[in-house]
Structure formats: C-alpha cells, structure tokens
Amino acid sequence: MxxxxxxxxxxxxxxxxxxxxxxxxxxxxxxxxxxxxxxxxxxxxxxxxxxxxxxxMSFIGEDVIYVEKWPWIFEGNYPWWRYFKRPAPNLREFRALEKRLTHQQGVSIFWNKGGATLKNRSNSISDINIQGVSFGFNKVSDVPVETGRYFTPQEIEGGRNVALIGADIASDLFPGQNPVGRDLKLKGLRFRVVGIMERQGENMFGASNDKNALIPYTAFMRIYPAGPNGLEPSIAVKGLETDIGLLDLEYEIRGVMRSLRSLKPRDEDNFALNRPELLAxxxxxxxxxxxxxxxxxxxxxxxxxxxxxxxxxxxxxxxxxxxxxxxxxxxxxxxxxxxxxxxxxxxxxxxxxxxxxxxxxxxxxxxxxxxxxxxxxxxxxxxxxxxxxxxxxxxxxxxxxxxxxxxxxxxxxx
Structure with missing residues (x-):
C-alpha cells in the first residue's frame, strides 16, 4: 500500500x-x-x-533454393569471366533433381521473358512478363489464384496453349468480362485463359504479379526456342519445414548437380545455389x-x-x-x-x-x-x-x- x-x-x-x-x-x-x-x-x-x-520478396518464395548459372551475390575474389563458361540448368537436370531429391516438397523449372505483348481483339497490353513454368511451380512460389484454376499436369506436359494471367492483364484485355475460358494472343498464338491471379499491386521493386502471365514451359519453349543465346531457365527447390536452414537440402542438391555434371572432387561448382535469405x-x-x-x-x-x-x-x-x-x-x-x-x-x-x-x-x-x-x-x-x-x-x-x-x-x- x-x-x-x-x-x-x-x-x-x-x-x-x-x-x-x-x-x-x-x-x-x-x-x-x-x-x-x-x-x-x-x-x-x-x-x-x-x-x-x-x-x-515473397514472390521468390520462402525456404527455397534456386539452382542457376549466375549467383545473386558475387564473390569478391572470383573471376567474373568464369561465370560465362558455366552451363545453364536444363530439363535433364530438373527431372533428375525432381526424382532424386528427398529433402524437398516441390521442384520446378521456369523461364522468364519480359516485354511481351498480349492481345484480345482490339485490346492489347504490353510490358508483360511471361513465365514458362512446370507443374510444381505453385509449390515453390506464391501463385494466388482468385478465379479459375491452376494448370493440370496434362496441360503442362502436353504443351497446351493455356495461360494463368494477372489482374491487370484481365482488366485490360477483358474489360467487364470474365476472362476464364476466353482466348488471348501471344506472338500470334491463341492461349485459353484458365485462371486469374489475385491483385497484389506493385511491390517496392516495381514488380507485380498483376502483369505476369504463366504458361506451360513446353508451350513457352515453342515460342522462345532455346539456343546458344537463348533464355536461361532457373530450377527452384522448396525445402521441408523440418530442415532448419535447408542445410540437408543444399548438400543434397550440390551432390546431385555435381554428379550430373561429372565434376571431380577437386573441381569447383559450376552452378550457383541462390537463397532468398541472403538478400534478406x-x-x-x-x-x-x-x-x-x-x-x-x-x-x-x-x-x-x-x-x-x-x-x-x-x-x-x-x-x-x-x-x-x-x-x-x-x-x-x-x-x-x-x-x-x-x-x-x-x-x-x-x-x-x-x-x-x-x-x-x-x-x-x-x-x-x-x-x-x-x-x-x-x-x-x-x-x-x-x-x-x-x-x-x-x-x-x-x-x-x-x-x-x-x-x-x-x-x-x-
């Protein structure tokens, strides 16, 4: 008191x-x-x-390791010209990782192509980012489908002309209409809209899912064929929640990739394992x-x-x-x-x-x-x-x- x-x-x-x-x-x-x-x-x-x-940064996923040619953060003493000699990830490596990795809950390969133009009759929208994705892409990255659905495995592997579009694309190409089930054109080819992603707005980096369009990677490769100067894909692997720090997954990916590329024990890695938490x-x-x-x-x-x-x-x-x-x-x-x-x-x-x-x-x-x-x-x-x-x-x-x-x-x- x-x-x-x-x-x-x-x-x-x-x-x-x-x-x-x-x-x-x-x-x-x-x-x-x-x-x-x-x-x-x-x-x-x-x-x-x-x-x-x-x-x-949530669009690049959480608990995900990206297998790529280029690192997101360059090492100070590593000769930059050596990066050019590295081979890019490919479908064979993607399928091997998908089959052989045990500490994962999703593996996907995807390509990005910016500056594309989509059309629907007299309506068009430019500066669109086209992503060619495999079926597991929604497991490694955030794909919030508001209307419609995600791709089926048959659509992905069969290379069907289907698309999952962002909110800005839907409102510009199909004003006042439900785009699901309708067609749009990319490079003169018709793509059937199967879903629309939730509107998210621009993030601090100026990126937005609202101007993204996802298509099967098999259809993407027909439009943008691979070559010496072609687009390079990335492989994303989502780890298990029980794998703290994704250490087991990282060791496993490194072992599989070195085996696939026939690297000797003393050879340095000719691939990069990029992790979003490094940027964070x-x-x-x-x-x-x-x-x-x-x-x-x-x-x-x-x-x-x-x-x-x-x-x-x-x-x-x-x-x-x-x-x-x-x-x-x-x-x-x-x-x-x-x-x-x-x-x-x-x-x-x-x-x-x-x-x-x-x-x-x-x-x-x-x-x-x-x-x-x-x-x-x-x-x-x-x-x-x-x-x-x-x-x-x-x-x-x-x-x-x-x-x-x-x-x-x-x-x-x-």
Missing amino acids: IYLRLVLESFRFAVEALRANVLRTLLSLLGVTIGIFSIISVFTIVDSLERNVRTS DMVTGLFDVVGLAGWVIGGFSILVGGFGIANIMFVSVKERTNIIGIQKSLGAKNFFILFQFLFEAIFLSLIGGGVGILLVFLITLVPQDALEIVLSLNNIVLGLSVSVVIGLLSGIIPAVLASNLDPVIAIRSK
Whole structure:
C-alpha cells in the first residue's frame, strides 16, 4: 500500500511541477520528446521498410533454393569471366533433381521473358512478363489464384496453349468480362485463359504479379526456342519445414548437380545455389545501419532532454526542501524520499516520451501509397523504456541529495 501511495504522491508532485512553471517544464521536456520522436520514427520507418521489402520478396518464395548459372551475390575474389563458361540448368537436370531429391516438397523449372505483348481483339497490353513454368511451380512460389484454376499436369506436359494471367492483364484485355475460358494472343498464338491471379499491386521493386502471365514451359519453349543465346531457365527447390536452414537440402542438391555434371572432387561448382535469405540478410544489415543512425541522432536530443529533467529535479528539491524536512521529522525514511523524486523524474520523462510516440503515431495516420507505416507495439515499448531510463538517470542525483538532507536543516530552510 505504501508503494501505491508513493507512486500517487510522486505523480501529484510531477503534475504540480508542470503547473508551477509550464513553459520551463515544457522546454525542458522538449529534448526528450524530440529524442524519442527521432528514434521511434526512424525505427518505425525502418521496420515498415523492412516489412515491405520482405513482402516484396515473397514472390521468390520462402525456404527455397534456386539452382542457376549466375549467383545473386558475387564473390569478391572470383573471376567474373568464369561465370560465362558455366552451363545453364536444363530439363535433364530438373527431372533428375525432381526424382532424386528427398529433402524437398516441390521442384520446378521456369523461364522468364519480359516485354511481351498480349492481345484480345482490339485490346492489347504490353510490358508483360511471361513465365514458362512446370507443374510444381505453385509449390515453390506464391501463385494466388482468385478465379479459375491452376494448370493440370496434362496441360503442362502436353504443351497446351493455356495461360494463368494477372489482374491487370484481365482488366485490360477483358474489360467487364470474365476472362476464364476466353482466348488471348501471344506472338500470334491463341492461349485459353484458365485462371486469374489475385491483385497484389506493385511491390517496392516495381514488380507485380498483376502483369505476369504463366504458361506451360513446353508451350513457352515453342515460342522462345532455346539456343546458344537463348533464355536461361532457373530450377527452384522448396525445402521441408523440418530442415532448419535447408542445410540437408543444399548438400543434397550440390551432390546431385555435381554428379550430373561429372565434376571431380577437386573441381569447383559450376552452378550457383541462390537463397532468398541472403538478400534478406543484406537488407537487414542495411536497416541496422539506418537504425544506428537513428540512435545517434535521437541520442543527442535525449541527452539534452535528460539534462533538462535533471535541472527540473534540482529546482524541485530546492523548492521542497522544507517539505522534505517535515516528512523526515514525521518518520519518512530516506528510501521514501529517494523513490519519490525518482518516480517524479520518471513521470516527467514519460510525459516527454509519450508526446514523442504520439507524434509518430500521428504520422502513421497520414495516408501513404508507396509505403504503409505502422507503429508497432515493440517500438512503443522501446520508446517508453528509453524514457524510463532517461528519467531514472536524470533524477538519481537530485533524489539522492534530497534523501540525504538533514531534517533539522531542511525544516529551517526557506
């Protein structure tokens, strides 16, 4: 009960400190407000950016390893010209991986061709990305079918002219109509629409499934035949959830690929195993640097705010010296006086930090088309925790001085 009374009394003294000299107190708390605002706003924006980046990268799948000719991240000492000599993945390797891998739940081969044009009578849409995919593509990548269906194995292996299109293609080529069951033209060939993907909008990289069209890889190869300068495919393998870090899958893929390409034990790999988490780690590292900058920028403001709160507390101790003497003469212990001023400093700091968090929250209410900014609970807790620490550090010396006052001398002071 004594602790509850202590908290309530400290809160009352903090409110009285605000009322006694509103302008002085507000100016002193301004540093804490700006500091918390700087730190939490930076962290909020960084978290929102990171969330949007990771969402934007979801199209390349989770727990997936890509077998490709080129690595996504180049090694510093590796001669770049050696990459040109590497063979591209092929159908034979795809079928072997699909048959021999045990630590997988989906294997797919796919090609990409950008800048294509699709037509339906007088309607056309350009800059379309055409993907030639195998049947397991929906297991390794996100293919959200809203209307219609996905391909059947017979359509894939038979090379039938069927297509799964994005929302922008559907609305531009078939305005006011249900595209499922209708035909569109690609390179003069008719393709029957079997499904429409959900509208997703552009991600942070400018990519969007809304302008994607999936067709069977067998039909794709008829339109875009392979050759020395032809399009190079990628093989994607989705690992098991029980394979932490996909280490077993990576070792298995490497072993199968080296066997297929007749590589000797001392020969280096002539293929790349690309993993999306490598890009995610790079993004996280970049955002860590931005977050550190936020701490540095906000730290100076918080330091100034801490001195301001300490100044308020020294003035408060001086103004209430007589009251402290009376409390001690009536039996108040030193720790009671100490915690009283510490709680007051923490309350003042929390007020400044709370205003800073409120300003960040108001920013999140502003509509943003490119980036949705969300103030997370973690950042709110972080801001309040920093405020508590600043209040504690700022009030510790004035509180110790107040608790060590001699009651007789304190009562006689004016």
